[in-house]
Amino acid sequence: MSTDKAIEKADATARETAKEKVNTHDRIIEAAIKLFSEKGFNGTTTKEIAETAEVNEALIFRHFSTKRDLYGAIIEKKISEEPGIELSLEAHRDSKDDRLVFTAIASRMFEKCGRDPSFMRLLHFSALEGHDLSDMFFDTYVEYINMLISDYIDTRIKDGEFKKLNPLYSSKAFIGMVVNQIIVQELFGEKKKNKTDYKELTETFVEIFLEGIKSGKP
Amino acid sequence: MSTDKAIEKADATARETAKEKVNTHDRIIEAAIKLFSEKGFNGTTTKEIAETAEVNEALIFRHFSTKRDLYGAIIEKKISEEPGIELSLEAHRDSKDDRLVFTAIASRMFEKCGRDPSFMRLLHFSALEGHDLSDMFFDTYVEYINMLISDYIDTRIKDGEFKKLNPLYSSKAFIGMVVNQIIVQELFGEKKKNKTDYKELTETFVEIFLEGIKSGKP
């Protein structure tokens, strides 16, 4: 009985702590991600972060010695936890079903960025504001993805299926279509009447790209 | 003589004013364009602007009642003075030489943004930071260009030369390739060893796009 009660109480406390307070550290990070991605580094104040996280402002500086430190921590976190695009490529690479491969890549990118726009916004803010980690951000995503895809394209050229175009530039063509749509959507808020049909858009992109790059011997 | 001298003197004064001081108004705007495009609205201080323009800080507020007013003024200036892409389309539209048309569009965009990166950066900062004029920026460029190109594509579909794909989505495909390259180059500073060959890149983009969109009846 008494043990039961004790456990109940402990549970309740734990639940409270977990619900209302969670981890102070995490709540700060969560709030910071929200605000930095919405308004950038210079547009966000530590007071605001504290209010959003419902945490005393001084606590921020116990967890992160500097506002810039906190910003860096966020970027590193985002870099580490994003699963990346490689899965959708690897999943279908061996099938050599090009339409499947490129459709999967585009779908994945649209879906991921639609679900978490903060990532794209953080990436852009860090680049514009010239944060130190911006380069790592860039290398991890832009260059890495281009490398993966241009490798795949290279393979397909050697298979005789794709034209002998520069694989990197070809990769840039496809990634550009997808990424620019994401940017227009998430950064510029292309809302208005234009309710984009992402299924049709993806099909159009893949159709144009594949028909444009495949070698002309049926 | 005396009138000559007076004129000379007036001229000299005018020249001095025009050379060393130019127009105070213009010097402020010039400095603001530089700084806002480099560091964004929140990252730029009025003191800095004054120092860069070599003008007393108080003068900024005689010309623009508010820092935000100044920001709005430079965005409006940039919107009004950019010549736009339509010229390169109209110049070749009637030729119906698709390769010429799309090569001209891409070349023009690369060249324009390479010559004045501040435009792209301002556009992105204003979008991210949510400036009021960001929408106008967007409508004037992104939507307008997409409209022009999708109109052209529509024509070519009716000519039986292009596939019956959604013209807007097809336009987005081509613009996406080009714009994303510009962004990667100018915002993320893709410098490193990747010295992009813009001639080859443009050819690759146009080749993929045109072969991808043209109807398959030779």
Added chain:
DNA sequence: AGGCTGTAAGTAATTACTTACTTACAAATT
């Protein structure tokens, strides 16, 4: 007792913006 978590109050610096005043110069008036 001592090490966490939390907080209220404060600090020095910086911010956008103002004030009160001077100078320069041309048009209007005498």
Added chain:
DNA sequence: AATTTGTAAGTAAGTAATTACTTACAGCCT
């Protein structure tokens, strides 16, 4: 021609608010 007036350009000094960051202290848990 000389003097007044009007107007814009310029400046040094200041303001009130906000900024990132600190300190000193209080409870709490083991």
